[in-house]
Amino acid sequence: MSPVPILAVRDLSVRLGGRKGFLQRTILPVQAVKQVSLDLRAGEILSLVGESGCGKTTLGRTILGLQRESAGEILLEGRTVSGLAPEAARRARSIVQYAHQDAGAALDPWWSIGRTLEEGLLIHGVRNASERRDRVAAMLQAVGLDATSARRYPHEFSGGQLRRLALARILLLQPRVLILDEPTSGLDMSVQATVLNLLLELRERFALTYLFISHDLSVVERLSDRVAIMYLGRIVESGPAKQVFAQPTHPYTRTLLAAAPRLTGRRASGPSLVRGDPPNPTLVLPGCAFFDRCPVAMPVCQEAPPRLEPVAPGHDVACYGAFIEQTASIGAKRRA
Ligand SMILES: Nc1ncnc2c1ncn2[C@@H]1O[C@H](COP(=O)(O)OP(=O)(O)O)[C@@H](O)[C@H]1O
Ligand code: SF4
Ligand SMILES: [Mg+2]
Structure with a gap:
């Protein structure tokens, strides 16, 4: 295992709110993440656990660059991405992808699955249409779906299948690190188990590293190499x-x-x-x-x-x- 963490967070703090919101109501500032430090080593599963509202999603979004840190630093493969110009930061962060808690939100309801998945490849410079189709078909199979799913629309899939599609969408972008935000919440126990097994299989197959965000300790116990417990913005045990x-x-x-x-x-x-x-x-x-x-x-x-x-x-x-x-x-x- 490389001594340099694939993802490192150093003394990260994130402040949210403190501005006028809907109908000019002032949203009080929240220090959602407080001096958090984490190391994620290539190939491992680190789980971030805590009650709703403790700052897990904010930490994930900040690592991804969707939220700006107020202090601290984020490093990918030993190089800082904090303070980079937007284009350079986007390029540096391309090794990290985020699986949203609401899998359906990642898919356009009006687009076929094939079109949504191919769009990601097109944005990433895959110009050849038949290559895009082949890669989408192979990825659908990798996540346990039939290649004909490409012709269908999001409303035709179950909750568990939507999670698989959301994973297919981000895996086509060839990430090395996945931030999985409550990836099994809202699913029945049996479906949860199949999604978790799939995550373990995909990790092997694509040599992935996971930051696994969850409040479900039984899932965390089953999956994790390391665990970090978060309370009100701080890591209290890891x-x-x-x-x-x-x-x-x-x-x-x-x-x-x-x-x-x-x-x-x-x-x-x-x-x-x-x-x-x-x-x-x-x-x-x-x-x-x-x-x-x-x-x-x-x-x-x-x-x-x-x-x-x-x-x-x-x-x-x-x-x-x-x-x-x-x-x-x-x-x-x-x-x-
Ligand atoms: N856009 C926002 N503006 C102000 N406060 C926010 C915003 N988003 C989240 N928060 C607050 O930040 C804290 C952390 O939220 P979040 O990261 O979503 O927690 P978790 O994912 O652990 O449930 C909560 O107190 C939440 O109310
Ligand atoms: S013993 Fe004190 S420091 Fe430890 S959790 Fe309780 S209040 Fe906090
Ligand atoms: Mg959350």
Whole structure:
């Protein structure tokens, strides 16, 4: 595996809103992403997990260049794409594609599938019509659909088939990294399983790397090499998936895992529901954002946001309580 991450995010912050919206209502600014750092290594699946509204989509859109960062840097294959001129940034980002949560939104309802898929190739300079047709037919088969699907229209497909078509559309552009935003949400369990299997097959076949955005921990556990847990714009825990699932350390991760019904292996201890609602994202809190919901909060937690620190090799946690727990356990082992 190359030592240079295929995608790296360094101290990325993204501020949204803070302007006049519909009917001149002022939209309060939201710090949707706060000092996030991530490394994605070629070939791996890194899952980004957290409740709705924690900033997952905003992070994905910012990596893709659809949203501008307010601070920090994004690097692809070791080269920065932050601050590049639009054309250069577009070229540099062409190795990353985004699979939208709403698969149907990526397909024009008035165009045949063949026309939509060929259009992407045309924009990317494939001038020869028969080459475009052949490539579309081969890609439809690669995602498990019949080549005759090219003659049909989006409304003729089921939810699971639309996900396959959306994948075909972006894979024709030969990306190396896919940002998969809740790719199975809204699908029945059996269809979810087939889409997940397809994602694993496609990863092998096209040597892809995935940033997998989800709030479904059973899916994340099944798929991920590494996992990053996000709470109100910050990564609060990250590490190898096996380790985080076996030894969840942040109180938020513990409550998420304890609440997930279908998880296998060791169950997390802790309350099985995250108490209360997430704080208002427009508020700027001085300390840990999880304070009001945390079962083990201490006065120190209100002073400054805890920083991510290693608790094991490659396993980082941002929680004062976790470090007190770790120090106590090391002390107990020494005394034993
Ligand atoms: N265009 C926008 N303007 C202002 N706030 C926004 C906008 N889009 C999202 N937000 C806010 O940013 C935060 C993160 O949203 P989002 O990235 O969609 O979260 P997630 O994908 O984890 O559900 C939320 O508080 C959301 O309300
Ligand atoms: S820093 Fe404090 S409030 Fe935040 S999760 Fe850890 S123990 Fe709870
Ligand atoms: Mg989202």
